[in-house]
Amino acid sequence: MVWFLARHALRRTPGRTGLLVAGVAVAGALVFDMAMLGGGLERSFGEVLTTLGYELRIVLRGTLPLATEAVLPQAEATAQALARHPDVVRVIPVLVHQVYMETAAGPVPVVVVGLQGDAGGLVRAHGGAPAGGVLVNPRLARGFALRPGVRVRLAARRDPQTGALLRARVVRVDGVGEFVFDLQGQRSLAMPIETLRDLLGVGPGAASFLAVKLRPQADPERVARWVTVTFPALEALSVGQLLTQVRRQLLYFRHFATVLSGVGLLLAALLVGAVLTVAIGERLGELAMLRAMGLARLRLVQLVLAEGFVLALASVPLALLLGMVVGTLLDGILRGTPGLPQTLRFFVITPGAAVRAAGLVVLTATLGAVYPAWVAGRLNVATTLHQEVV
Amino acid sequence: MRAWGWRRDGWREVAEHLAARAPHEPVVDIVRASRIYAVDGARVTAVCDVSLQVRASEFVAIVGPSGSGKSTLLHLMGGVDLPSAGEVRLFGLATHRLSDAALSALRLHRVGFVFQRFFLLPMLSVEDNIALPLLEAGVPAAARRARVEEVLAYVGLRHRRTHQPGQLSGGEMQRAAVARALANRPALVLADEPTGELDQRSGQEIGLLLRRLHEDGTAVVVVTHNAEIAALAGRVLSMRDGRVSA
Numbered sequence: 055m056v057w058f059l060a061r062h063a064l065r066r067t068p069g070r071t072g073l074l075v076a077g078v079a080v081a082g083a084l085v086f087d088m089a090m091l092g093g094g095l096e097r098s099f100g101e102v103l104t105t106l107g108y109e110l111r112i113v114l115r116g117t118l119p120l121a122t123e124a125v126l127p128q129a130e131a132t133a134q135a136l137a138r139h140p141d142v143v144r145v146i147p148v149l150v151h152q153v154y155m156e157t158a159a160g161p162v163p164v165v166v167v168g169l170q171g172d173a174g175g176l177v178r179a180h181g182g183a184p185a186g187g188v189l190v191n192p193r194l195a196r197g198f199a200l201r202p203g204v205r206v207r208l209a210a211r212r213d214p215q216t217g218a219l220l221r222a223r224v225v226r227v228d229g230v231g232e233f234v235f236d237l238q239g240q241r242s243l244a245m246p247i248e249t250l251r252d253l254l255g256v257g258p259g260a261a262s263f264l265a266v267k268l269r270p271q272a273d274p275e276r277v278a279r280w281v282t283v284t285f286p287a288l289e290a291l292s293v294g295q296l297l298t299q300v301r302r303q304l305l306y307f308r309h310f311a312t313v314l315s316g317v318g319l320l321l322a323a324l325l326v327g328a329v330l331t332v333a334i335g336e337r338l339g340e341l342a343m344l345r346a347m348g349l350a351r352l353r354l355v356q357l358v359l360a361e362g363f364v365l366a367l368a369s370v371p372l373a374l375l376l377g378m379v380v381g382t383l384l385d386g387i388l389r390g391t392p393g394l395p396q397t398l399r400f401f402v403i404t405p406g407a408a409v410r411a412a413g414l415v416v417l418t419a420t421l422g423a424v425y426p427a428w429v430a431g432r433l434n435v436a437t438t439l440h441q442e443v444v
Numbered sequence: 445m446r447a448w449g450w451r452r453d454g455w456r457e458v459a460e461h462l463a464a465r466a467p468h469e470p471v472v473d474i475v476r477a478s479r480i481y482a483v484d485g486a487r488v489t490a491v492c493d494v495s496l497q498v499r500a501s502e503f504v505a506i507v508g509p510s511g512s513g514k515s516t517l518l519h520l521m522g523g524v525d526l527p528s529a530g531e532v533r534l535f536g537l538a539t540h541r542l543s544d545a546a547l548s549a550l551r552l553h554r555v556g557f558v559f560q561r562f563f564l565l566p567m568l569s570v571e572d573n574i575a576l577p578l579l580e581a582g583v584p585a586a587a588r589r590a591r592v593e594e595v596l597a598y599v600g601l602r603h604r605r606t607h608q609p610g611q612l613s614g615g616e617m618q619r620a621a622v623a624r625a626l627a628n629r630p631a632l633v634l635a636d637e638p639t640g641e642l643d644q645r646s647g648q649e650i651g652l653l654l655r656r657l658h659e660d661g662t663a664v665v666v667v668t669h670n671a672e673i674a675a676l677a678g679r680v681l682s683m684r685d686g687r688v689s690a
Contacts, residue, residue, distance in 0.1 A: 350454060440515060
């Protein structure tokens with residue numbers, strides 16, 4: 055009977071029920087968005103890192119791939135040594151550096167990625183593979199009308215006094231490509247790693263990091279430990295380790311999400327508690343009748359808790375829908391922030407986040423019904439019946 | 445403070461006793477019961493040293509001026525209030541000794557209440573309102589439907605079964621409330637001013653319905669100001685200042 059009455063209670067005052075459901079849904083949407091934000095960034099990073107299928111990144115100890123201009127001086131020799139490990143399938147040296155490109159408006163900084171062979175999926179050419187020239191990213195191509203066949207002048211450095219380009223050379227644009235690790239708003243180009251080494255004047259075997267692909271059954275952590283022991287100056291970062299570092303750096307986001315989720319849940323609980331308390335006050339006569347009819351105190355408590363539960367449950371679909379819409383909008387805004395990987399997403403919609411948010415909202419809103427349930431349970435039947443008549 | 449209990453535990457607590465109870469025993473046995481309230485620090489005696497019995501199938505009317513303690517006495521009889529002194533035995537069970545769950549279960553299965561204000565739930569149809577005690581008692585759906593049909597026919601409301609309370613007249617609402625009180629086949633029906641909000645004709649209909657109940661074997665106790673209703677009863681108790689006189 056409790057569930058029967060709780061369900062029908064939604065129809066008692068449709069306007070008030072609608073407003074309450076909407077209010078809890080807004081709070082629930084906030085909780086859902088925060089659940090997406092809390093895990094979304096990490097999940098998105100994980101997706102970016104695993105896209106290429108390289109389980110390890112070998113860097114100079116204490117540095118992170120793509121976050122430093124420090125280079126491994128003997129990268130080629132290290133790559134050959136690594137390739138001899140039975141679990142290693144492939145090792146790709148990658149050299150990343152900032153250079154200057156000469157334009158009509160003056161030199162502009164661009165990020166250049168030096169790659170070996172087919173680029174290992176780090177850069178995906180739109181048309182055919184480059185033939186010794188460079189691939190540019192769409193932003194660079196659009197910004198400076200760079201089409202295949204156009205020649206550009208690149209320089210490793212720029213004199214701080216005169217602005218003159220130093221260690222410059224002319225390269226040919228072979229095409230446009232997508233750069234997996236591009237940051238938002240970044241101008242990038244890719245060229246053979248030997249050409250880049252020559253341009254930068256670094257040693258013939260230099261690389262920023264080595265991307266290592268392992269056999270499917272291999273344990274990345276075990277190989278990483280072997281690398282650390284064999285090459286003490288280097289550090290092997292597995293996807294798991296990188297994610298741990300990312301997690302550490304995203305702690306701020308998690309705290310932010312937790313606090314806002316807490317505020318949302320508190321709002322939902324207060325909303326349900328306030329509205330149900332008012333509703334109970336209006337229905338004292340009915341509740342006294344139910345007690346006189348034969349409902350025990352505990353059943354009345356259950357009835358009010360069930361009303362809170364049903365209200366919260368009714369709010370969940372709207373909360374999830376609203377959360378998805380708001381999350382998508384916010385994601386669009388945040389992804390436009392310069393300096394972030396363009397494939398990174400802040401709000402990732404996952405079934406886990408939806409279930410977690412729905413569960414929390416239902417639980418908290420039901421807890422919000424505890425006070426009105428206590429009020430209903432404490433009802434003095436005889437006094438209430440007397441007052442109702444008077 | 446009474447323990448808050450679960451309904452099935454409550455029914456278990458009283459069912460065995462009820463099964464062993466002799467049929468001639470009074471359904472209500474009040475022994476020197478008083479009910480004293482504390483109002484703003486002052487003691488107000490609503491019921492004072494009352495002793496009476498209501499037997500099975502008896503029709504008793506309680507009359508008296510407002511504030512004489514009629515409703516309080518009715519509440520004591522139904523176990524929705526407990527005596528401050530003395531004892532109220534409902535179907536042989538002292539109400540103050542029962543847990544809340546047991547007393548609630550006893551009311552659910554053996555007592556039907558009819559109120560002046562009807563207290564029909566506005567969002568439910570007439571048949572759903574009537575089915576509430578059956579739902580609470582865990583009666584299976586088919587038996588529930590059959591019983592609702594039966595009591596609807598008894599009170600003459602079959603044509604109104606799907607209507608909401610707001611679509612009924614006062615008399616029809618009170619008949620629906622009587623039907624709800626009868627749903628679990630109570631042995632005792634307690635009616636508190638059942639005609640208080642009805643016109644004369646509707647009041648007469650409710651009075652006749654209560655008498656029919658009594659004739660069909662249900663004990664009926666009605667608190668009323670209505671002389672016509674009181675005249676239908678087999679015994680009239682008069683109350684003044686919390687005391688009863690026959």
